[in-house]
Amino acid sequence: MQLKVDALRKPDETMQLNVDALRRQQSKGGQQSQAGQPSRSGRQPRAGQEPREPAPHETMQLRVFRPEQAARRPEERTDRRKPRSAPALPPALARVTAATARRLAPLTRRLAPLISVVAPYARKLKPVYPRPGRTGWRRWMPSWRQWLGATVSAFGLTVLFLVVAYAATDIPQNLNSYATQQDNVYFWSDGTPMARTGWVQRQAMPLKDIPQDVRWAVLAAENETFYSDPGISVKGITRALWKTVGEGDTQGGSTITQQYVKNVYLTQNQTVSRKFTEAMIALKLDNRMGKDKILEGYLNTSWFGRGTYGIQRAAQAYYGKDVSKLNASQAAFLASLLKGAGLYDPTLSPANHQRAVERWSWILDRMVKIGKLSPAERATYKTFPEPLKRNPLYDTGQQSDYLVELAADYAKKSAHISDQDFDMGGYQIYTTFDRKREATLTDVVTKARSKAKTTDSAAAKDAHYGAASVATDGRILAVYGGPDHRTQGFNDSTAYTVQAGSAFQPFVYAAGLENGVIKQRDEPRQQISPETVYNGNDGIPVTTPEGPYWDRSGHIVTAHNDGKKSWGKITLAKALAMSVNTPFMQLGMDAGLDKVKQTAEAAGLLSSSMGAQVPAMSMGSATPSALRMANGYATFAAEGVHTEPYSVRRITRNGAAVRLDAPDTSRAVTARVAEEVSQALGDAYRSAHPDGKPAADDVTGKAGTTGDDTAAWYVGTAKSVSTAVVVYRMDLAKSLEPLPLKGLAGTAADSVPYGIWAGAMDPLD
Numbered sequence: 001m002q003l004k005v006d007a008l009r010k011p012d013e014t015m016q017l018n019v020d021a022l023r024r025q026q027s028k029g030g031q032q033s034q035a036g037q038p039s040r041s042g043r044q045p046r047a048g049q050e051p052r053e054p055a056p057h058e059t060m061q062l063r064v065f066r067p068e069q070a071a072r073r074p075e076e077r078t079d080r081r082k083p084r085s086a087p088a089l090p091p092a093l094a095r096v097t098a099a100t101a102r103r104l105a106p107l108t109r110r111l112a113p114l115i116s117v118v119a120p121y122a123r124k125l126k127p128v129y130p131r132p133g134r135t136g137w138r139r140w141m142p143s144w145r146q147w148l149g150a151t152v153s154a155f156g157l158t159v160l161f162l163v164v165a166y167a168a169t170d171i172p173q174n175l176n177s178y179a180t181q182q183d184n185v186y187f188w189s190d191g192t193p194m195a196r197t198g199w200v201q202r203q204a205m206p207l208k209d210i211p212q213d214v215r216w217a218v219l220a221a222e223n224e225t226f227y228s229d230p231g232i233s234v235k236g237i238t239r240a241l242w243k244t245v246g247e248g249d250t251q252g253g254s255t256i257t258q259q260y261v262k263n264v265y266l267t268q269n270q271t272v273s274r275k276f277t278e279a280m281i282a283l284k285l286d287n288r289m290g291k292d293k294i295l296e297g298y299l300n301t302s303w304f305g306r307g308t309y310g311i312q313r314a315a316q317a318y319y320g321k322d323v324s325k326l327n328a329s330q331a332a333f334l335a336s337l338l339k340g341a342g343l344y345d346p347t348l349s350p351a352n353h354q355r356a357v358e359r360w361s362w363i364l365d366r367m368v369k370i371g372k373l374s375p376a377e378r379a380t381y382k383t384f385p386e387p388l389k390r391n392p393l394y395d396t397g398q399q400s401d402y403l404v405e406l407a408a409d410y411a412k413k414s415a416h417i418s419d420q421d422f423d424m425g426g427y428q429i430y431t432t433f434d435r436k437r438e439a440t441l442t443d444v445v446t447k448a449r450s451k452a453k454t455t456d457s458a459a460a461k462d463a464h465y466g467a468a469s470v471a472t473d474g475r476i477l478a479v480y481g482g483p484d485h486r487t488q489g490f491n492d493s494t495a496y497t498v499q500a501g502s503a504f505q506p507f508v509y510a511a512g513l514e515n516g517v518i519k520q521r522d523e524p525r526q527q528i529s530p531e532t533v534y535n536g537n538d539g540i541p542v543t544t545p546e547g548p549y550w551d552r553s554g555h556i557v558t559a560h561n562d563g564k565k566s567w568g569k570i571t572l573a574k575a576l577a578m579s580v581n582t583p584f585m586q587l588g589m590d591a592g593l594d595k596v597k598q599t600a601e602a603a604g605l606l607s608s609s610m611g612a613q614v615p616a617m618s619m620g621s622a623t624p625s626a627l628r629m630a631n632g633y634a635t636f637a638a639e640g641v642h643t644e645p646y647s648v649r650r651i652t653r654n655g656a657a658v659r660l661d662a663p664d665t666s667r668a669v670t671a672r673v674a675e676e677v678s679q680a681l682g683d684a685y686r687s688a689h690p691d692g693k694p695a696a697d698d699v700t701g702k703a704g705t706t707g708d709d710t711a712a713w714y715v716g717t718a719k720s721v722s723t724a725v726v727v728y729r730m731d732l733a734k735s736l737e738p739l740p741l742k743g744l745a746g747t748a749a750d751s752v753p754y755g756i757w758a759g760a761m762d763p764l765d
Contacts, residue, residue, distance in 0.1 A: 003069065004012050004156050006186070011650070013740060021606075023451035025237070025382040032119045032238040045742065047393065048074030050747055051079040052105070053501075057132075058679075067280050072687065085544060089213075105343070105637060113666075123505070125309060129142070139750075142155070145372060148543070153215065159575075161441045177554070180312075181204055181308075181330070182202040182203055182204060182424070182425030182426035182654075183196045183197060183203060183389060183425050183428045184196065184197050184311070184422070184425050184426070184428075184429060185407075185427070185428050185429065186205065186400075186407055186429045186431055186435070187422065187428065187430045187431060188427065188431065188433055188435040189430075189431065189432055189433055189434050189435070189475075189477075189649075190434075190435060191430070192242065192412040192435065193399075194400055194403065194404075194431065194433065194435075195400045195404050197404055197405070197408070200314075201589050202300070202301075202308065202309035202310040202425065203298070203308065203310060203312045203313055203425075203426070203654075204310065204312075204356075204426060204654045205296075205300060205312040206296065207292055207293075207295060207299070207313065209298060209323070209324055210296075210311060210323055210324070211323070211326060211331070212372075213326070213327065213331050213372075213373070214293065214299075214311060214323060214326055214328075214331040214334075215299070215327040216367055216370075216372035216373070217328060217331035217332045217334070217335040217363055217364075217367060217417060218256075218298075218299065218311075218331075218334075218335045218338065219256070219295075219368075219370075219735075220333040220335070220337060220363055220366035220367045220370055220372065221256065221332075221339070221359075221363045221366065222259070222335070222338055223255045223256040223338065224366065224370050225255075226255065226256050226257075227291050228289065228297065228427070229255055229257075230288050233523070243697070255297050256294065256295065257294050257298075259298060260294055260297050260298040261270050261541065270511055270736060278342045281462065288371070299311045300312070302338055303341065303343065303346050304317070304318075304334060304337045304338070304341055304457070305317075305337055305341020305344075305558055306318070306391045307391065307392070311334065312433065314337065315330075315334065316335050317388075317671075318330075318333070318334065318387035318388060318389040319385075319388065320388055320626075323438065323519075327366065327385075328364070328373055328377065328381065328739055329360075329364070329385045330385045331362050332363040332364050332367070332381075333356065333360045333385055333387065335363050336356055336359040336360055336363060339359065343355055344356045344359060345387075346384075346386070346387065347387065347389055347390075352618075357384045360385075364378055364381055364517055364733055365378070365533050384458045386485065392730075395456075397482065397487075398442075398483070398484045398485065399438060399442050399479075399481065399485075399573050401485030401486070402481030402482065402485055402491045402493070403431065403433050403438070403479065403647075405481075405485075405491065406427075406479065406491070406494070406647045407429055407431045407433075407647045408422070408474065409491075410579055410646060410647045410648050411427070411429050411648050411651055411660075412659050414646070414648065414661040414663075415651050415658050415659065415660050415661070416661075422424050425489075426653050426654050427607070427651060427652070427653050427658070428651065428652045428653070429647055429648055429651055430648065430649055430650040430652075431470075431647055431649070432475040432476050432477065432646065432647050432648065432649050433476065433477065433479075434469075434478055435479040437469055437477045437478040437760070438478040438479075440478075440479075440759065440760055440762070441467055441469065441478045441479075441723075441756075441759075441760040442480060443759075444702075444755070444756050444759030445465050445467060445480045445756055448465065448752055448756055449463065449465065449483065452744055452752075454741065455743075456742065456744065458644055459724075459729065459741075459742045459743075459744050460744065462730060462731045462732075463708065463727065463728075463729055463731045463744055464482070464492050464495075464497075464727070464728050464729065464730055464741060465480060465482075465492060465725070465726075465727055465756070466481070466492030466493045466494075466495060466625070466626040466726045467468075467479065467492075467493055467626055467723065467724065467725045467757075467760065467761060468480075468494075468625075468626045468627040468629075468630045468631040468723065468724055469630060469633045469721055469723040469754060470627065470634050470720070470721070470722050470723075471634065471720055471721050471722075472634045472635075472637045472638035472643075472717075472721070473638070473720075474634075474643030474644055474645050474646050474663050474665075475645075475646065475647075475649070476627065476645050476647045477721060478760070479491070479494075479496070479627065480492065481624075482492055491511065492626070492726075493625065493626045493627050494625045494626075494627050495625055496606075496608070496609045496623045496624065496625050497621055497623060497730065497736075497738065498623060498706070498710055498711035498728045498738050499620050499621055499622065499706050499710070499711055500620040500622050500623070500624055500629065500704055500707045500711075500713065501619070501620040501704040501711060501713060502579050502581060502619075502702075502703070502704045502705055503575055503620060503629065503702055503703070503704025503705035503713040503715050504600070504618070504620035504622060504704070504725075505579070505581075505584045505618075505620070505702070505716075506576065506632075506633070506636065506677050506680070506681060506702060507596065507599055507600040507603060507605070507632065508584045508591070508596050508618045509572060509576050509584065509587070509589045509677055509680065510603070510636070510668075510669050510674075511588070511591045511592075511595045511596045511599035511600075512528055512572070512587045512591040512675055513528060513529070513530075513669075513673045513676055513677070514589065514595075514599060514669045514670065514673045515591050515592065515595045515599075516591070517587070517590035517591050518530060518545060518590060518591075518592070519545065519590065520545050521545040521630055522548065524589070528572070529571035529572075529676075530571060530572055530676050530679070531573065532571065532572050533569050533571055533572075534569075534570060534583035534586060534587060534598065535568075535569060535570075535573065535582065535583065535586070536561070536566065536568055536569065536570035536575060536580045536581075536582055536583055537566035537567065537568060538559075538560050538561045538564045538565060538566045539558050539560060539564070539566075540558060540559055540581065540582055541556045541558050541559075541587070542556075542557045542558065542559055542585055542586055542589055542615045543589065543717075544589060549589065549615055551614075557615050559581055559582040559585035559586065559615075560581065560582070560707070561580055561581045561582055562579065562581070562705060567580050567582075570583060571685065572680075573583075573589065573676075573679070574683075576680040576681070576683075576684060576702075577683035577684040577687050578684075578687065579702070579703060580585070580683070581619060584619075584620055585615055585618045587696075588615065588618030589615060589618070591721070593613040593614070593615075593617055593618070594613060596617060597613060597617070598619060599668065599669065600632070600679060602635075602642060602666065602667075602668035602669070603631075603632040603635040603636070603642055603669070604628055604631035604632040604634070604635055604642055604644075604645070604668075605622065605624045605626060605628050605629075605632050608762050609622050609623045609624045609625070609628070611623070611624045619707070620704065620706065626724040626725065626726050627645060627724070628645075629713070629715050629723045629724035629726075630715065630723055630724035631645045632721040633681075633700070633702075633716070633717055633724070634717060634721075634722035635668050635669075635674070636669075636672070636674045636677045636678050636681070636700075636717075637674075637678060637698070637700070637717040637720060638720075639674050639675070640667055640668055640669040640670055640671050640673060640674035641665060641666070641667055641668070641673040642666055642667070642668040643663055643664070643665045644663040644664045644665075645663075646663040658722055678698075678700055678717075681700035681702055681716070682698075682699065682700045684698055684700070684701060684702045685700050685701035685702075685704075685716060688701070688703060688748075688754075689701075689754075698717070698718065698719070698720075699716065699717070699718040700716050700717045700718075700742050701714065701715065701716025701754075702714070702715055702716065702759070703719075703748070703751060703754065704752070708738075708740070709740050709741055710729070710738035710739065710740060710741065710754050711726060711727070711728040711738065711751055712727045712728070712741060712745030712746075712751065712752065713725065713726050713739070714753035714754040714757045715743060716750060716757060716761070718761050721761070723757050723761055724757075724759050725753040725754075725756045725757045725760075727741065727744060727745045727753050727756075728741070728750055729742070729744060
């Protein structure tokens with residue numbers, strides 16, 4: 001059958017189909033009709049009409065439907081079903097679809113030539129099943145072209161996926177907060193370490209301070225090709241994926257770059273998605289960050305066991321030395337811990353010890369193999385470097401906890417460090433605490449506590465001893481806060497618990513000398529001197545310019561001396577030296593209780609500890625801490641210049657200086673007044689202890705007692721250092737009210753507070 005299509009015909013012309021076989025059949029049919037047989041069409045020729053032979057050019061005509069004709073003449077298609085229109089998209093989806101089409105249009109135009117080239121080959125690769133021309137099982141197997149196409153396509157899609165994933169992966173801006181957290185290190189005033197605190201024990205070290213042997217011991221153990229690899233290990237990742245996916249287990253195989261990424265950017269979860277993200281970030285990080293910087297970060301963030309992070313803390317925890325002092329043998333052991341400190345810390349079990357020795361030896365051999373350790377030096381490391389039995393970083397001591405608390409509070413306040421930043425660590429805090437003075441103070445208080453237990457164990461059970469030494473320039477040199485911070489959380493040296501008693505008299509004396517007194521209302525103030533005479537008798541009424549002072553209950557307030565002793569007329573200097581109360585109670589009224597409070601606060605006492613402005617203020621109703629009392633007396637020794645007590649002199653963070661506000665300094669009283677107060681305190685010291693050690697003129701001291709016998713003080717200064725000691729009783733389980741001392745503080749001739757003070761200040765001459 002021949003099909004002739006004339007492309008030049010007009011739309012309404014027809015396609016001609018020549019059927020020679022049909023003509024021949026018709027010819028035979030005509031002959032049969034002549035013989036009386038019906039034609040094929042079922043029609044008989046008319047009478048007298050010859051059957052017509054079809055002309056050679058006659059054809060069967062096939063009408064071809066053309067869309068344009070249907071468009072011009074829709075009425076001719078009434079017998080056909082109208083095509084259904086596609087359902088309209090929601091407006092929002094239509095906008096998204098249109099926008100997507102517009103964005104993909106340039107890409108589609110660019111890919112059009114490639115598609116036209118690939119399309120014929122793709123059609124050949126289209127699977128036809130069962131395959132023609134094949135028998136048996138071969139009918140169902142793809143051809144080699146199909147195999148090749150599938151492999152190339154899979155490879156191309158994988159590469160495309162990795163390229164897109166690499167481009168879409170960003171290095172996180174915020175590091176893992178736990179990975180950057182370090183401990184804070186506190187130092188004594190002589191620069192030696194005092195304590196370390198923090199949730200983790202980590203201290204960052206610059207790579208230049210880490211010896212080459214330590215670096216290469218780690219590289220030999222973990223990633224010897226670190227300086228040449230692209231940041232990932234394809235073999236290791238494949239093994240890890242096989243273990244994770246194929247066997248339901250997890251397996252390592254990461255480079256140091258990958259481990260660093262895991263430490264500082266990601267979690268420790270062993271999942272396929274995390275491993276993939278780790279690899280992408282590692283590749284990008286390797287291109288952006290130098291190898292040395294990555295190695296430095298890795299060494300400072302890795303876990304080494306014993307609560308330590310980073311090579312510096314590991315060196316201190318296992319060998320009690322800085323990383324700069326490690327040799328290759330010790331470094332090899334520390335490197336073995338990176339594989340799992342719980343398995344390689346030799347102090348945990350004999351099995352651990354055996355594993356540690358084997359891996360230590362293997363690492364040293366690897367260092368020789370990669371040319372980072374000579375065979376001769378390797379031969380010298382035959383004995384396993386046994387680490388310390390326990391971490392010395394945990395030995396902070398009992399009193400150091402109180403010192404750390406003081407220093408931390410001051411550091412955050414004066415350096416404007418938030419609690420969050422401070423807890424992240426990395427700070428080196430150089431304190432003002434004198435190690436020798438702290439040890440001496442702790443020793444003498446401990447002896448006093450032990451003696452009290454043997455004398456009266458019941459009273460000693462509730463005894464509290466607070467002590468502090470402060471230099472005239474405000475430096476806190478030593479404190480005694482309690483027997484143990486773990487059993488007594490609050491610090492007795494900073495507690496505002498008991499009254500100052502007669503130890504408060506120097507502030508009343510200074511207020512009178514500085515401001516003068518008023519005897520008559522509306523008259524100017526009169527200046528007084530140490531030789532000004534006051535009535536020292538017991539039980540005299542306290543007066544104002546208008547007359548006696550009445551309390552709220554309607555009684556005249558009277559002053560009393562210790563033992564109700566009357567001294568008659570007495571100078572203020574002698575009254576201070578002999579601790580006579582009545583002159584100072586009246587002096588406070590004459591100078592003005594507001595002036596007394598102002599002078600005490602200017603010298604160093606806190607306003608919150610002063611209490612009400614009533615005549616009892618001059619008798620020491622204020623409740624200052626031992627630290628503040630020592631600071632107040634130091635102001636007089638500093639010629640009237642007060643410096644706020646401080647416990648930190650310098651702060652750095654990973655070696656960089658941190659700005660620290662200087663302590664406030666101001667003049668509390670004139671130098672003349674300070675000198676007169678100091679002279680009276682010197683006389684008080686010598687009068688109370690005439691048989692004591694020979695003392696220089698600058699040694700001063702004053703005892704303090706309270707009327708209800710709930711507190712005993714001794715405060716004094718020697719060699720530009722002021723120390724305050726307070727002893728009191730309080731049952732913390734029942735009440736926070738002070739209890740009677742019951743002889744716990746000794747006697748005037750054998751005062752426990754003075755004994756502690758003298759021991760802490762020794763030698764006095």
